[in-house]
Amino acid sequence: MEHVVIVGNGIAGVTAARHIRKNSDKKITLISAESEHFFSRTALMYVYMGHMRWKDLKPYEDKFWAKNQIDLLQAYVEKINPQEQILHLADGQKLKYDTLILATGSIPAKYGWEGQDLKGVQGLVSKQDLELLEHNAPNNEVCPKAVIIGGGLIGVELAEMLHTRKIDVTLLVREKGFWSGVLPDAEAQLISEHILSHGIDLRHEEELDKIIDNGTGNVQAIVTKKGEEIPCNLVGITTGVKPKIDFLKDSGIETDKGILVNRLLETNVKNVYAIGDCARQREAIGLRKPIEAVWYTGRMMGETVAQTICGTPFEYNPGNWFNSAKFFDIEYQTYGWVFSTKNKKDYEQHFHWKHPDNTKCITIAFHKESLQFLGINTFGIRMRHEVLDRWLNEHKSVEYVLQHLSQANFDPEFYKKYESHIQATYNASKQIA
Amino acid sequence: MSSIQRDLSLTGQPPASINSVQKVSTAIVVGGLIILLLALFNINLPNKALWLTLSLVSIFGGILLFSYGAYADKQEGIKNDGVWFKSISSRGFLAWVAGLALTGFYVVLYFKADLLGLSAEGENTGLIALFDPLSKILSGNPASQWFVYGTLYTIAILGFGIKFLWKYRHNRYERLRTISVMFFQTAFAFLIPEFMARLNSDEFSLPYYDIKNVWPLNYYNFEQYRVDDFISAGDIGLALLLFGIASIFVITPILTYKYGKRWYCSWVCGCGGLAETAGDSFRHLSDKSEFAWKVERWVVHSVLVFVVVMTTAVISTYLGYDPDKYWLTKDIFLIGVGVFLTLLFAAIWIFKKEELQKDARYGAIGYLVIVLTLIGIHYTSGSTLFLIPAETLRTTYGFLIGSIFSGVIGTGFYPIFGNRVWCRFGCPMAAILGLQQRLFSKFRITTNGGQCISCGNCSSYCEMGIDVRAYAQKGENIVRASCVGCGICSAVCPRGVLKLENAATDNRINSREVLLGNDVDLMDYLNQN
Numbered sequence: 001m002e003h004v005v006i007v008g009n010g011i012a013g014v015t016a017a018r019h020i021r022k023n024s025d026k027k028i029t030l031i032s033a034e035s036e037h038f039f040s041r042t043a044l045m046y047v048y049m050g051h052m053r054w055k056d057l058k059p060y061e062d063k064f065w066a067k068n069q070i071d072l073l074q075a076y077v078e079k080i081n082p083q084e085q086i087l088h089l090a091d092g093q094k095l096k097y098d099t100l101i102l103a104t105g106s107i108p109a110k111y112g113w114e115g116q117d118l119k120g121v122q123g124l125v126s127k128q129d130l131e132l133l134e135h136n137a138p139n140n141e142v143c144p145k146a147v148i149i150g151g152g153l154i155g156v157e158l159a160e161m162l163h164t165r166k167i168d169v170t171l172l173v174r175e176k177g178f179w180s181g182v183l184p185d186a187e188a189q190l191i192s193e194h195i196l197s198h199g200i201d202l203r204h205e206e207e208l209d210k211i212i213d214n215g216t217g218n219v220q221a222i223v224t225k226k227g228e229e230i231p232c233n234l235v236g237i238t239t240g241v242k243p244k245i246d247f248l249k250d251s252g253i254e255t256d257k258g259i260l261v262n263r264l265l266e267t268n269v270k271n272v273y274a275i276g277d278c279a280r281q282r283e284a285i286g287l288r289k290p291i292e293a294v295w296y297t298g299r300m301m302g303e304t305v306a307q308t309i310c311g312t313p314f315e316y317n318p319g320n321w322f323n324s325a326k327f328f329d330i331e332y333q334t335y336g337w338v339f340s341t342k343n344k345k346d347y348e349q350h351f352h353w354k355h356p357d358n359t360k361c362i363t364i365a366f367h368k369e370s371l372q373f374l375g376i377n378t379f380g381i382r383m384r385h386e387v388l389d390r391w392l393n394e395h396k397s398v399e400y401v402l403q404h405l406s407q408a409n410f411d412p413e414f415y416k417k418y419e420s421h422i423q424a425t426y427n428a429s430k431q432i433a
Numbered sequence: 434m435s436s437i438q439r440d441l442s443l444t445g446q447p448p449a450s451i452n453s454v455q456k457v458s459t460a461i462v463v464g465g466l467i468i469l470l471l472a473l474f475n476i477n478l479p480n481k482a483l484w485l486t487l488s489l490v491s492i493f494g495g496i497l498l499f500s501y502g503a504y505a506d507k508q509e510g511i512k513n514d515g516v517w518f519k520s521i522s523s524r525g526f527l528a529w530v531a532g533l534a535l536t537g538f539y540v541v542l543y544f545k546a547d548l549l550g551l552s553a554e555g556e557n558t559g560l561i562a563l564f565d566p567l568s569k570i571l572s573g574n575p576a577s578q579w580f581v582y583g584t585l586y587t588i589a590i591l592g593f594g595i596k597f598l599w600k601y602r603h604n605r606y607e608r609l610r611t612i613s614v615m616f617f618q619t620a621f622a623f624l625i626p627e628f629m630a631r632l633n634s635d636e637f638s639l640p641y642y643d644i645k646n647v648w649p650l651n652y653y654n655f656e657q658y659r660v661d662d663f664i665s666a667g668d669i670g671l672a673l674l675l676f677g678i679a680s681i682f683v684i685t686p687i688l689t690y691k692y693g694k695r696w697y698c699s700w701v702c703g704c705g706g707l708a709e710t711a712g713d714s715f716r717h718l719s720d721k722s723e724f725a726w727k728v729e730r731w732v733v734h735s736v737l738v739f740v741v742v743m744t745t746a747v748i749s750t751y752l753g754y755d756p757d758k759y760w761l762t763k764d765i766f767l768i769g770v771g772v773f774l775t776l777l778f779a780a781i782w783i784f785k786k787e788e789l790q791k792d793a794r795y796g797a798i799g800y801l802v803i804v805l806t807l808i809g810i811h812y813t814s815g816s817t818l819f820l821i822p823a824e825t826l827r828t829t830y831g832f833l834i835g836s837i838f839s840g841v842i843g844t845g846f847y848p849i850f851g852n853r854v855w856c857r858f859g860c861p862m863a864a865i866l867g868l869q870q871r872l873f874s875k876f877r878i879t880t881n882g883g884q885c886i887s888c889g890n891c892s893s894y895c896e897m898g899i900d901v902r903a904y905a906q907k908g909e910n911i912v913r914a915s916c917v918g919c920g921i922c923s924a925v926c927p928r929g930v931l932k933l934e935n936a937a938t939d940n941r942i943n944s945r946e947v948l949l950g951n952d953v954d955l956m957d958y959l960n961q962n
Contacts, residue, residue, distance in 0.1 A: 011887070043888035050515040052893050059887040059902055061723065164514040197508065295886050300951045307955065317952040324884050326927040329510030329603075333884070333929055359509075382929035385882025385949055393953075410881055410932050412923050414605040 005097035012276025013103035015302025023310035033076035106241035115211030120219035150239035172206040243278040263315035275301035335388040336375025366398035382410035454502030465491030472563040482566040496592030509603035528848035536845030546578040571627035593710035614706035650862035657751040693876025694866035695918020712852025716896035719851035737864040746823035867914030878911035882949035891922035909944040
């Protein structure tokens with residue numbers, strides 16, 4: 001029987017395993033060093049905050065895996081020998097495979113700062129990072145002060161987590177507004193203000209220079225590029241993630257920043273595939289980045305590669321881009337492409353609406369000339385994925401979208417509606433133009 | 434394996450402690466309860482009206498002050514920080530103390546009311562006497578143990594209702610729903626029946642009737658003494674009796690078709706009202722396992738069968754045999770029940786068979802056979818009713834289901850099993866509404882395309898123990914018999930994935946093989962196969 005081995009039990013690997021099982025009787029082994037069972041990585045924060053227990057993070061009951069004949073192996077893959085189709089595990093064992101799926105995910109990206117390996121310096125990606133955080137920052141007596149480096153989605157999550165334990169947080173971001181490499185400036189500013197309103201010491205246009213040792217190998221303070229020293233007990237490194245591929249060195253599997261794959265998610269080596277955060281498309285798909293470290297893309301690659309392995313080759317051909325997040329109390333959703341002010345395309349024009357209470361706003365991107373709807377960001381207003389996906393596919397105009405915006409609303413019943421206000425704002429902006 | 438256990442924070446001091454406002458307010462509530470305890474132990478409190486007022490105001494005001502301490506300095510949003518760290522909400526020491534205290538209270542209330550000071554002849558004493566002044570203002574009569582219970586119950590719903598309103602002040606669905614249960618408890622369950630009692634005289638007597646309480650939740654509604662009272666009370670009585678029948682056979686099906694069972698369970702019902710307010714802090718304690726779901730299905734539907742058999746038996750005992758005296762004879766009634774249940778079963782089997790799981794089919798057939806056999810035995814033999822005397826059935830039901838299940842376990846064990854144990858495993862009304870919601874309703878929780886990240890907040894905070902995530906992560910809508918439509922899954926979802934709505938019945942479940950966002954061709958290919 002063909003033996004499919006999947007390295008990594010995150011959303012990408014698990015989705016692949018489930019879909020291969022649906023379509024075939026192949027022997028499936030799912031390897032992870034991190035955790036015995038699949039868990040929702042995006043929910044790690046809720047365990048530290050006391051909203052959920054560790055076991056609540058597991059989307060399937062423990063009996064699911066045996067019932068579906070997916071063998072779980074908790075082991076660390078040290079080396080791959082693709083010629084012999086063998087995995088070398090850290091405990092000395094070897095595992096033979098017929099088909100190999102690499103879904104090893106990401107690790108925090110660090111940029112060679114002085115002191116970055118001191119105790120008390122950490123990221124927040126894995127289960128072990130969560131345990132380490134519980135050790136480093138159990139309360140505000142052990143850890144009165146934390147500095148977080150980097151203003152992305154994990155940065156704001158970590159800030160929110162530490163805040164629940166009344167730990168004083170300084171958050172350093174490189175840009176003028178929070179996550180403004182991705183968000184248009186007005187939105188970045190709204191989120192910055194919201195983070196500040198929660199008592200986080202958010203500092204813009206600040207970068208880390210070095211981390212200072214207290215003499216015992218622990219963090220004592222950080223120094224910013226502007227030369228300011230900030231004493232702290234914990235340094236959260238949330239300056240992005242990078243594919244975990246170090247174990248592939250000398251394996252013959254081609255990598256650069258990630259594992260290089262074609263549209264069928266095949267690596268350069270026969271019967272070896274890579275999916276999820278660790279994979280890098282040889283050529284970027286549409287406007288997407290070649291490495292997509294997002295829950296949804298990991299899942300979609302898992303869905304796709306399973307078909308290919310089960311005999312119906314499908315190229316990875318994702319539909320319209322979408323994503324979501326939550327910044328403290330403000331939910332964010334995006335559908336299609338809305339680029340940041342800095343990265344805006346030549347043809348891209350934005351319509352922006354903001355509620356006076358500063359907790360809700362939307363940005364609609366459209367084509368300057370054709371007025372074609374390109375994408376939408378919403379903050380504090382939920383949108384219906386299905387409707388926006390359809391409008392994007394049908395190349396609706398921005399005016400059509402605004403006129404029918406209420407059809408796309410997904411807020412709970414009885415919520416206040418803002419469509420007419422949004423339409424009036426658009427009409428007023430058009431008259432000025 | 435070194436997997437971290439549920440309390441990740443053995444080394445730490447996570448946000449489990451309460452602030453000083455909350456400490457003071459807890460002391461005030463305890464003060465109010467101590468007054469009740471003093472009365473319970475027959476300490477003579479000279480001015481009962483004053484002490485009662487002081488006690489109730491302390492309890493109510495203390496709850497409000499506690500909420501102020503908890504939420505006043507927080508921004509609008511989800512407030513579940515530290516839920517699994519706090520002793521009271523994580524089955525810790527305080528939870529067990531609270532659970533045992535509540536359970537003890539229920540045992541005394543249901544079975545030993547004389548300990549509370551109830552006196553059949555002469556003046557009440559103790560705790561019940563303390564409530565006499567309030568009862569006399571409302572109904573003109575001295576208090577009973579049920580009046581004491583009703584007063585405390587209403588205060589709990591109002592106090593914790595305001596706390597809930599504060600906690601979910603950003604969510605209009607939650608606000609309206611909570612105002613609704615607070616209103617129905619205060620007006621329909623508490624005040625109106627007391628005022629109705631004022632109308633009673635020697636010639637005219639209405640039974641105690643909380644008209645939002647629908648059979649089979651008030652399983653006693655069609656017992657002989659009540660029906661006699663209704664009929665002897667003229668047009669008003671008859672209207673109430675007809676309303677009671679229409680409630681379950683007409684009003685309930687229409688509203689459940691349009692809005693799902695939530696119109697009752699989380700907007701109107703008193704049990705639901707307490708669960709959603711005082712019980713809100715315990716909603717995450719419900720068991721989410723598949724095993725619990727299986728137990729739930731068998732137990733709750735068995736209770737439904739039990740109440741149908743019991744009520745049929747009880748009604749048939751007081752119906753006569755002679756059609757000349759009254760058209761509704763025992764035989765006509767029993768045949769009518771049999772025909773009705775058979776038709777109902779046939780309709781479900783013909784139109785909705787595909788939607789029934791295997792165990793649901795076995796269960797439905799089995800139970801229909803049992804009920805029809807019992808009716809048949811009676812009809813042919815004519816003597817022994819349902820093998821067991823109706824009175825025995827009635828008292829057994831009242832004891833096991835009405836008292837032990839709904840009160841002692843259902844409410845007493847809030848801090849251990851969660852706040853909807855009764856509604857989920859025991860309530861026959863919820864079972865009827867649930868059957869309809871699953872098979873014939875416009876209500877569903879819509880899953881928003883591919884946006885789910887499987888985080889598990891929805892499942893964790895589902896008080897009915899529904900594994901919401903299992904559906905959401907497949908892109909499947911949630912259409913479950915037990916869902917009471919509290920809306921909390923939608924509220925706690927960090928990605929805006931869930932929405933409660935009433936819409937067309939076509940494609941209500943909408944399950945996809947591959948989630949929205951992926952290749953359109955791949956989705957088509959897999960969903961066709």
